[in-house]
Amino acid sequence: MSPAAPNPAVSQVPPAAPKPAPASQVAELVAELVAELAATSTRPWTLMEVCGGQTHAIVRWGLDQLLPPGLRLLHGPGCPVCVTPAETIDQALALACRPELILCAYGDMLRVPGSPASGDGGLGLLGARAGGGDVRLLTSPLQALDLARANPQRQVVFLAVGFETTAPATALLADQTLALGLTNLSLLMAHVRVAPAMEAILAFEDNPCGEDNPDGAPGCLGLPGPPGSARQRQPTKQRRPTSRPSPGVQGFLAAGHVAAVLGTGDLADLVTRRRRPVVVTGFEPAELLAGILRCVQLLEAGTPQLANAYGRVVRPGGNPAARALLERVFVPVDQPWRGLGLIQGGGLALAPAYASLDARQRFGLTSLSADRPPGPARTPHGPGAGWPGGEPPAPSAPLAPSAPPPDPCLSGAILLGRATPPDCPAFGAACTPERPLGAPMVSTEGACAAYYRYRRQDRECPQNAAVRPASPPLPESPHG
Numbered sequence: 001m002s003p004a005a006p007n008p009a010v011s012q013v014p015p016a017a018p019k020p021a022p023a024s025q026v027a028e029l030v031a032e033l034v035a036e037l038a039a040t041s042t043r044p045w046t047l048m049e050v051c052g053g054q055t056h057a058i059v060r061w062g063l064d065q066l067l068p069p070g071l072r073l074l075h076g077p078g079c080p081v082c083v084t085p086a087e088t089i090d091q092a093l094a095l096a097c098r099p100e101l102i103l104c105a106y107g108d109m110l111r112v113p114g115s116p117a118s119g120d121g122g123l124g125l126l127g128a129r130a131g132g133g134d135v136r137l138l139t140s141p142l143q144a145l146d147l148a149r150a151n152p153q154r155q156v157v158f159l160a161v162g163f164e165t166t167a168p169a170t171a172l173l174a175d176q177t178l179a180l181g182l183t184n185l186s187l188l189m190a191h192v193r194v195a196p197a198m199e200a201i202l203a204f205e206d207n208p209c210g211e212d213n214p215d216g217a218p219g220c221l222g223l224p225g226p227p228g229s230a231r232q233r234q235p236t237k238q239r240r241p242t243s244r245p246s247p248g249v250q251g252f253l254a255a256g257h258v259a260a261v262l263g264t265g266d267l268a269d270l271v272t273r274r275r276r277p278v279v280v281t282g283f284e285p286a287e288l289l290a291g292i293l294r295c296v297q298l299l300e301a302g303t304p305q306l307a308n309a310y311g312r313v314v315r316p317g318g319n320p321a322a323r324a325l326l327e328r329v330f331v332p333v334d335q336p337w338r339g340l341g342l343i344q345g346g347g348l349a350l351a352p353a354y355a356s357l358d359a360r361q362r363f364g365l366t367s368l369s370a371d372r373p374p375g376p377a378r379t380p381h382g383p384g385a386g387w388p389g390g391e392p393p394a395p396s397a398p399l400a401p402s403a404p405p406p407d408p409c410l411s412g413a414i415l416l417g418r419a420t421p422p423d424c425p426a427f428g429a430a431c432t433p434e435r436p437l438g439a440p441m442v443s444t445e446g447a448c449a450a451y452y453r454y455r456r457q458d459r460e461c462p463q464n465a466a467v468r469p470a471s472p473p474l475p476e477s478p479h480g
């Protein structure tokens with residue numbers, strides 16, 4: 001491992017408050033930041049947050065409604081449950097049907113629907129459990145160790161989902177499984193990495209299916225290709241009947257908890273390559289507004305830089321112990337994201353020394369859905385490749401697009417910030433948290449669930465919507 005050195009190019013933003021402000025001071029602090037934002041912002045700007053926790057807080061506290069006119073927040077693909085491919089859910093469903101096996105997962109994953117090919121009736125793993133499958137809910141991956149030791153004659157599989165924030169706990173599980181010599185425990189890996197997804201979004205912004213992207217491949221995120229390309233020739237019914245230019249992400253609010261683990265090295269690389277400001281941001285209302293303000297300041301000054309507005313938690317080198325564990329147990333791989341398609345370096349697989357714990361290999365799982373073609377994900381070459389401070393990933397072959405989710409779910413457009421949940425005809429009607437049609441309505445970090453909890457009155461009472469910022473028109477997208 002090569003720990004990321006402190007980067008002097010990262011500007012440190014004085015914290016909005018040295019620690020979360022007491023409730024009595026929050027309103028005053030927020031009012032000051034809103035006033036400063038109004039004084040700073042002279043042009044329209046579009047920012048994207050890529051953390052579901054931040055999306056939840058922004059919607060919960062109505063922070064987007066406090067911004068000056070023209071300053072727009074897009075909700076990005078910040079919910080790991082939402083971006084877990086249908087193929088992985090299908091594989092988990094197939095495992096849950098095997099009587100010799102115990103499948104365990106975090107609670108949110110139990111309600112994510114599989115693909116139509118899975119035949120789960122939209123009920124996900126909860127349906128499999130109701131049908132007799134042994135599906136257990138865990139609050140910590142390490143509980144799988146107890147399950148495996150208590151059931152030596154049965155196989156235990158942990159569905160490992162999450163960003164780099166939860167990946168260290170999964171890595172610890174893998175490490176302990178080998179150390180304890182447990183042969184009846186394995187992992188169904190679905191961990192994803194945030195920075196490659198940010199890069200893919202900007203790659204699309206910079207080159208939406210351009211000459212080096214003839215079929216809407218790397219970075220094109222499943223949007224229609226140029227005239228005559230394979231993707232442009234998709235059946236009409238797979239495309240949305242609306243069109244809109246790309247949303248034009250001009251700056252990112254980066255997830256503070258991910259940076260707390262990994263540090264800021266990969267984000268600094270992203271800024272260098274893509275020339276957009278990125279501000280590491282926290283989760284409290286004042287912290288979010290401080291991050292937005294810093295991003296607007298950088299945009300107004302025309303200085304694409306990395307800034308850390310969550311300095312009370314995030315250090316440039318991150319958490320060295322957690323990083324060392326991640327780099328020992330996992331390797332970055334190209335991975336499909338639900339609704340977005342295959343993202344270079346967008347996921348984590350078990351490193352060769354831990355490959356015996358791979359549930360896909362142990363149980364001979366095959367692809368049940370069309371999220372990506374069958375075959376192993378590609379692994380970057382070279383030591384440390386793909387990790388912050390390591391070699392850049394090797395260029396990979398053209399990427400496969402994601403299959404559109406079944407109508408009427410707009411999750412692909414929502415995960416790209418190209419639509420908001422109320423734009424979906426099923427929002428709050430056919431699709432609710434009790435009966436979700438898509439993953440963004442399942443997880444508490446999903447944008448649809450957040451809007452359902454805090455904004456559905458906008459649909460029920462149009463007068464409320466009239467005083468809120470208009471959502472952008474829907475894009476032309478094959479995602480459905």
Ligand code: SF4
Nearest residue numbers: 409410424431438448
């Ligand atoms: S509200 Fe629409 S976009 Fe969101 S999960 Fe439900 S069907 Fe999908």
